Amino acid sequence: MGQLLDSGLWIVLARPRSPRKAKALVARHVDAAGACVAEPVVFEVLRGANDAESGLLSPYFETLPLLESPLGLWSDGVALGKACRAAGYCPGSIDLLIAAVAIDHDAELVTFDTDFEQIAEVSSLRVRVLAYPEAQGT
Amino acid sequence: MKTTFNLPDDLVKEVKLRAVHEGKKLQDAVAELLRRGLEAPGGGGRTVVRVAPGLLAKRRAMTRKFVSGEWGAELAGYDDALEADRRAHRRAKARRGR
Numbered sequence: 001m002g003q004l005l006d007s008g009l010w011i012v013l014a015r016p017r018s019p020r021k022a023k024a025l026v027a028r029h030v031d032a033a034g035a036c037v038a039e040p041v042v043f044e045v046l047r048g049a050n051d052a053e054s055g056l057l058s059p060y061f062e063t064l065p066l067l068e069s070p071l072g073l074w075s076d077g078v079a080l081g082k083a084c085r086a087a088g089y090c091p092g093s094i095d096l097l098i099a100a101v102a103i104d105h106d107a108e109l110v111t112f113d114t115d116f117e118q119i120a121e122v123s124s125l126r127v128r129v130l131a132y133p134e135a136q137g138t
Numbered sequence: 139m140k141t142t143f144n145l146p147d148d149l150v151k152e153v154k155l156r157a158v159h160e161g162k163k164l165q166d167a168v169a170e171l172l173r174r175g176l177e178a179p180g181g182g183g184r185t186v187v188r189v190a191p192g193l194l195a196k197r198r199a200m201t202r203k204f205v206s207g208e209w210g211a212e213l214a215g216y217d218d219a220l221e222a223d224r225r226a227h228r229r230a231k232a233r234r235g236r
Contacts, residue, residue, distance in 0.1 A: 002187030007216075013201070016210035023205045031198045034187050048216030056209055063197035065187045092223055105185035 002036040003128075004067060004102045005029055006111035007044040007094075012132075014045075014057065021133040029110050029130075036065040038101040044094050067105045076100035083122040091115045099125050 005026075012018045013026040029035060042061050046054055070076060077096040080103075084091055091099075092115070099119045102109040108126045109116055116127045157167035189197075203209040 001184050011213055011216055013204050014209075014211040014213055016207055016212070020205070027201045027205050030201050031194075033189055033194060036187050044219075045213065045216065048213040048219055049211060050215070053211035053213060056211055060197070060200050060204075063189075063193045063200065065189055067185060090227075107185060107187075 002034045002065065002067065002105070002107045003029065003032065003110050004038055004098070004105070004107040005035055005041065005064075006098060006109060006113060006116070007041050008112045009110065009130075010041070010045045010057070011048075012112070014053070019134055025130060025133055030064075036067050036107065037061055038067040038098060039069050040094050040097040040101060042066075044098075067101050067107060069101055070104040073097060073100055073104075076104065080119060080123055084119060087118070087122050089115075089118040089122070091119055095119065099123065102126070 009026045009029060012022050013030060045061075046057060049057055074097075077093070077100045080096045080099055081091070081093070084096075095113070095115055096119070099109065099116060101107075103123060103125050106124075106126070108128055110128045110130065112130050112132050114129055116125065117129060119125050120127045153167055153171065154164055157164045160167065162170075200209070
């Protein structure tokens with residue numbers, strides 16, 4: 001069983017301006033043996049990177065196990081989106097795909113994004129929402 | 139229990155061949171294959187994450203560079219993409235309100 005690290009964790013760790021305590025918190029999760037990534041996470045991070053940044057992050061991602069996207073990823077995402085909508089939630093499309101991968105592998109999703117708690121309410125997603133330690137300074 | 143199935147010819151041939159090769163009765167070979175199928179984890183299931191020690195050490199060394207600030211990536215395009223999603227969401231909401 002692994003911990004799928006959401007895109008937001010990678011953004012916090014990569015950005016020079018992130019508070020040091022936030023980076024340290026993310027680093028503890030990244031450095032854990034069970035940490036892993038998924039294609040929608042890598043996509044979301046790298047689509048926002050320039051070439052030089054991709055040159056740093058791509059080899060970094062290659063040091064982590066990649067949770068394979070399930071064959072039914074898109075239809076699973078649709079079903080999750082419909083379940084959320086029926087409950088009055090509207091999470092982002094990529095979030096639905098990330099959740100679908102985590103559910104398929106029964107991986108715990110580690111995130112700063114409370115939207116995933118809404119997805120967890122209507123599915124078997126296991127989510128751990130981290131408190132962003134912004135107020136504690138850098 | 140005695141039961142009857144209609145199965146594809148090629149599948150039956152394959153199972154019969156396997157039973158012959160393994161010196162088993164056809165019914166025993168079928169029962170074993172069914173048991174194995176039932177015991178196999180379904181789509182996904184609890185994935186066991188394993189990472190080679192060398193890769194883990196490499197990852198941790200890279201993490202230290204990001205934490206220390208030796209390495210950094212602003213990833214400005216990430217915020218642009220989020221903003222584009224928010225704009226699309228606002229447009230969709232406005233359309234529904236019309």
